[in-house]
Every structure is written in structure tokens, then in C-alpha cells.
Amino acid sequence: MDLAAFPRRPYTNGPTPIQRLDRFSRALGADGPTVYIKRDDQLGLAGGGNKARKLEFLVADALARGADTLITCGGVQSNHCRLTLSAAAKEGLRCRLVLAESAPGAYRPEGNGNVLLYRLLGAERITTVPWGTDLLAALDQAGAQAETEGRRPYLIPLGGSNPLGALGYLACAQELLGQTRESALELQHIVLPVGSAGTLAGLLLGLRAGHSAIPVTGMTVLNPRAKAEATTLDLIRATERFLGCPVTVPADQVVCLDVYLGAGYTLPTAAMLEAVTLLARTEGILLDPTYTGKAMAGLVDLARSGRFKRGENVLFLHTGGAPGLYARPELFAGV
Ligand SMILES: Cc1ncc(COP(=O)(O)O)c(C=O)c1O
Known part of the structure; x- marks a missing residue:
């Protein structure tokens, strides 16, 4: 899908890196997957992020x-x-x-x-x-x-979650597929946080339009599962209409788990605190308490429970948000 017809301002120099998290993967256990991270926290503008x-x-x-x-x-x-x-x-x-x-x-x-x-x-x-x-x-x-x-x-x-904004993650999917092709990296799964759903909608559209069938699991941090999935699907369909392209993403491929949301948006969970601390101490990478911390808690749980297994490559899309850490220092007082 060619996005060249859309005016675009360049806010980042080049693709964001994909890094293999060896120490983090080892900490998840010998039977766990190899975890990779796409560093969209290193995008341009103040503080980066999706x-x-x-x-x-x-x-x-x-x-x-x-x-x-x-x-x-x-x-x-x-x-x-x-x-x-x-x-x-x-x-x-x-x-x-x-x-x-x-x-x-x-x-x-x-x-x-x-x-x-x-x-x-x-x-x-x-x-x-x-x-x-x-x-x-x-x-x-x-x-x-x-x-x-x-x-x-x-x-x-x-x-920023309307069809035009979703193009940002359609472009990200194209970038990601180019990177994995170049490095012969085969991904079995992608995990990311879901709020207003533009990131998941654009990413799924871009992957499927690029003939990639990689399953994607969104971890909703705002809405319950049914609403998160309906919002994502509505935006996918609106973006397909906006682009004048046929239906690219089947409805059953839109998955937003709400198991890791806890009591609600911005409310901390023990699993979030553990995931943020574990990634910081094994890889020196900062997550945030509201979005990426909860999504990573989901990845950790799916790895420990055997849903993601040894021999599989799971990519975590780091959507940024670390400035939010400084608003909530008390959350981490006990770690
Ligand atoms: C750091 C971070 N990650 C993820 C999200 C969720 O992205 P989306 O709203 O596109 O679902 C947000 C949204 O504000 C965010 O700030």
C-alpha cells in the first residue's frame, strides 16, 4: 500500500531499532520465548512514543x-x-x-x-x-x-486515532516487515498496549496489507475487551474505506485482552510493577505504568504460562510513555 500520496512531516530519522532482549528472555524461564522489542519509545518529538x-x-x-x-x-x-x-x-x-x-x-x-x-x-x-x-x-x-x-x-x-492517524502505524508495519525481511527474523507474535486503538488498527492493517499473517495481541489498558475490540475494528473498517481498499483484516484477528488492565485505566497492578522493574533491571529499558507496563505484564504472563514458548520469537512494540513514570514515583516506592 503506497502512502506517498499523503502529506507527511518527518519527525524521526530512520526506522526505530528492533532489539533482542537476551537477559529479559532468560529471566522469563528456560521454556520461554525469545523476546524482541521495537523501540518506538525512541521516535522523534519530545520524549518519543507512538x-x-x-x-x-x-x-x-x-x-x-x-x-x-x-x-x-x-x-x-x-x-x-x-x-x-x-x-x-x-x-x-x-x-x-x-x-x-x-x-x-x-x-x-x-x-x-x-x-x-x-x-x-x-x-x-x-x-x-x-x-x-x-x-x-x-x-x-x-x-x-x-x-x-x-x-x-x-x-x-x-x-490521534482516526483513519489519517492510523496511517502512522500502517507505515510502522511496513517498516517492521522491511526490517524483519532484511534480518531474516521470523516473528511468531506481536504484543502491544491498546488505548484509543489507532496503533493496533494501523499495525494490523499494514501487516495484512503487506501479506503478513503474524498474530497480534493487544493488551487493553483503557476499555474492557469487547469495547476495545469493537473500537479497533471500527477504526480498521473506517481506515479501509478512507484508503479505498478492500477489507484486509478479518474481524476475528482483532484481539484485545483485558486481563492485565486491573481495576481500570491508570490504576496500578502488581504485575505491571513487576514487568516495569524486570525490564529496567535486565535490559536498562524504561516502560511506563499506564500503557507499556501493563502490556508487558501480559507478555510476561503469556510466556510463563506457556502460551508463548521456547523457540518462538515474540516482539513487544514499545509505544513509549516513560515521562509518565515521573508523575507517579510513589508507585515504585516498594520495588
Ligand atoms: C505510551 C502509550 N502507549 C500506548 C498507547 C495506546 O495507543 P493507542 O491510543 O493508539 O491505542 C498510548 C496512548 O495514549 C500511549 O501514550
Whole structure:
């Protein structure tokens, strides 16, 4: 699938590395798989992470439309909001955020982690809304407000997860297939976190369009399984329509396990703490408590329970998020 027709801003130099995690794999046991990691935490923009790929297409579209202000939304500690701010700074655009608070007062302007970086990266305005608010409607409202101020706003939905944003992970799948072909690496499985679903949707589309049947397991960290899978499938179908291509991904290949979500979005689990600590101490690689830590906890469990076996190669897509560690130091007090 040729993406050359879509305007795109380059935010990363070259492909992100794929690394073999020998010490981590050994720690999972002699009967476990060999784990590889694709370092999308090393993508460009401030702090890296998966949204940098989506923003290459979204911000190029904003510029093509003559926008002067990006407006997006997320949770209080949103990696997507940080990266949108970073892209806006790089392009000379203004940027406003709508943040959904898990509890009243959850957003504290003096907070750490991504909140500190919102300030540093020059957020022009931050509006908070209660958890459960219709964020699309809140974005529309922020856009209408910006227009009354004479701005030309460009609205980016939650997580950058619309068909244009999903192209970022379609491109990632093409990059990954090129890398595995070149190094003769045969993958039996891919694991990644799922939030707003654009990463999983784009990746599955890109793999299947590239004639790869590698099974992919998403670990949902936001919604229960049925909703996560339905959201992913809806976005896959919308992206197929957007591209004018036939159905590429069968519905039964969309898998989002919710076993590792725990009590809910951003709420810590013991398995997450163990996975974050294990990867840090065996490989010197940082995960985050909200997304990659829970997804890696899933990979660890599937390896220990024999679902991923010796002789198999499992790739973990590291989608970034480590700045979120600095917002929650108390979580790791006991490790
Ligand atoms: C670090 C990190 N990993 C994974 C995700 C989930 O990606 P998606 O929203 O495309 O499902 C996010 C979303 O915010 C994220 O910040």
C-alpha cells in the first residue's frame, strides 16, 4: 500500500531499532520465548512514543489546511497531548488541550511528568472536563471557541486515532516487515498496549496489507475487551474505506485482552510493577505504568504460562510513555 500520496512531516530519522532482549528472555524461564522489542519509545518529538507516527500525517494535514492552532484532548497525564504540543512547537503552531480529570482537581498545573512538559512546551490553554465527558463534543466546543477568537483550529481526536492517524502505524508495519525481511527474523507474535486503538488498527492493517499473517495481541489498558475490540475494528473498517481498499483484516484477528488492565485505566497492578522493574533491571529499558507496563505484564504472563514458548520469537512494540513514570514515583516506592 503506497502512502506517498499523503502529506507527511518527518519527525524521526530512520526506522526505530528492533532489539533482542537476551537477559529479559532468560529471566522469563528456560521454556520461554525469545523476546524482541521495537523501540518506538525512541521516535522523534519530545520524549518519543507512538503518537509521533500518527502526528506525522495529522500535522501535515493541519498545515495543508492552513491551520494555526492544534487542539487535542486526553487524560491528565497524556503522552499524546505532550507529543502534539511538541509537534506544534516544531511547526510554529499554537496548541490547546482539553484534559479529562479522573477526579476533580486531578490536573494540578504544578504537577510532574507530562504535566510539567505541557508547560515547558508552551501549551496556550488547558481546559479540564470531568471524566466521562464526551471528548469529541468538548473538542468541537474548544474549536468553536478558537474560531470566535479568529483562529484556524485543527482538531485531533483522542490519541490521534482516526483513519489519517492510523496511517502512522500502517507505515510502522511496513517498516517492521522491511526490517524483519532484511534480518531474516521470523516473528511468531506481536504484543502491544491498546488505548484509543489507532496503533493496533494501523499495525494490523499494514501487516495484512503487506501479506503478513503474524498474530497480534493487544493488551487493553483503557476499555474492557469487547469495547476495545469493537473500537479497533471500527477504526480498521473506517481506515479501509478512507484508503479505498478492500477489507484486509478479518474481524476475528482483532484481539484485545483485558486481563492485565486491573481495576481500570491508570490504576496500578502488581504485575505491571513487576514487568516495569524486570525490564529496567535486565535490559536498562524504561516502560511506563499506564500503557507499556501493563502490556508487558501480559507478555510476561503469556510466556510463563506457556502460551508463548521456547523457540518462538515474540516482539513487544514499545509505544513509549516513560515521562509518565515521573508523575507517579510513589508507585515504585516498594520495588
Ligand atoms: C505510551 C502509550 N502507549 C500506548 C498507547 C495506546 O495507543 P493507542 O491510543 O493508539 O491505542 C498510548 C496512548 O495514549 C500511549 O501514550
